[in-house]
Amino acid sequence: MQSHLLSISDLSKEEAIQILDTAEELRKISDGPMKKLPTLRGRTVVNLFYEDSTRTRISFESAAKRLSADVINFSAKGSSVSKGESLKDTAQTLQAIGADAVIIRHGASGAAQRLADSGWISASVINAGDGTHEHPTQALLDAFTIRSHFPDFAADFTGLRVAIVGDILHSRVARSNVLLLAKMGASVTLVAPPTLVPVGAEKWPVKISYDLDSILPDIDVVMMLRVQQERMTNFFFPSAREYSRAFGLTNSRLALLQPKTIVMHPGPMNRGLEISAESADSTKSVVLEQVANGVLVRMAVLYTLLGGLPLNAGTERKS
């Protein structure tokens, strides 16, 4: 594997499963008395966040700290970015400080790729969400959560039916999830109003449906997406109420699900819009598990990227 995690397409199926297995072992260790591990002692991890975030930032921070890395949190608000500093200058500042990994969230699609390819920094770059492009660690933690509920599908998701519902157009979570779930063999159905299905989605390895009620009874995992009002520059649906009635996981739709079906949401949730409060708090909802698993999966990613010999060092060594 290379020393960056920019997109799910960087990972082979085997590498993805390796990360999930590592997270599994980390769960066993963290559930026990070993909360803190010395693995990344002396290494510096920078959280470079140009967009607001609660879960992802504290999740990465917690993951890095549990592995004993030093963590620097950077958010665009209150930094020199508001004085007009470019990504390049900020990156070079981080390089000068001696960052070993940079976890970047940025509003522009491709920002993480730019940072990794530019030669501005030698650190490992981890994409924590770039515009409407990708959010690979979210897809990994979702796969991890699915796996823990469907142990029969530990190494392969063939036969597992997943519906991703809602604002596909603006969702980096959906793009990363489609890539990873397809890679692992799951059959994925996107459900959204036609206005929120991206151009070109018909070429993705998915089925597309506009009718949520017909999909729900035959599904193992329902992944609800947040309606990203901050990215909506246009009128995509007539009203919040109409969206909710057609594509929200309402109480009556919750009743359509099979007993084993789980409900996921990457957060933050718009309660009453894409998901009803009752659905969000039901026993089928694994939203908080997703958050807890996020720390384990991000620990696994940090360990995989930073734990060993820097892979771009190019030195071969026999064990």
Add this chain to the structure above:
Amino acid sequence: MSIVLDSGDIARALKRISHEIIERNHGLTGVTLLGIPTRGAYLAQRLAKIMAEIEFAPPVGTLDITLHRDDLRLRPPRPLLTTVLPEGGIEGRDVVLIDDVLFSGRTIRAALDALGEIGRPKSVQLAVLVDRGHRQLPIRADYVGKNIPTSALESVQVSLTEIDKLDQVEILGER
């Protein structure tokens, strides 16, 4: 390439080590076995089985030390192995670490660090199937299956039926 221990030798060595552990600790009441994966974990299971025939089976666990290694950054990332804490934990116990080969001593140093994170055992002892010398740290084994003088360029390959189809220890020549 030569075979230094066959399955009979390994069985006899483990039987002797079991007796030594029991003797040294005046019984098994305080003893907890902790195997270092992969092969140390199987050896721990075997020792517990032999002890069950002599007195009773002590608690057995496994301890993966990958995240505590000091040479992590010298090699590509390695997959994590399983850690299973023994029943009753290790607090106040006489913990016997079990590994297949004792070489530089770095694995055991990492294991001692990992143990310190889990709790405070009353004592820590070390049992190995093979001691091949070349220590780089002030560490020694309390129970040794066989001392095998080796050249630093050779490698010692322990095979156990649980994963390798047969029981044997062989020395592989210089690589």
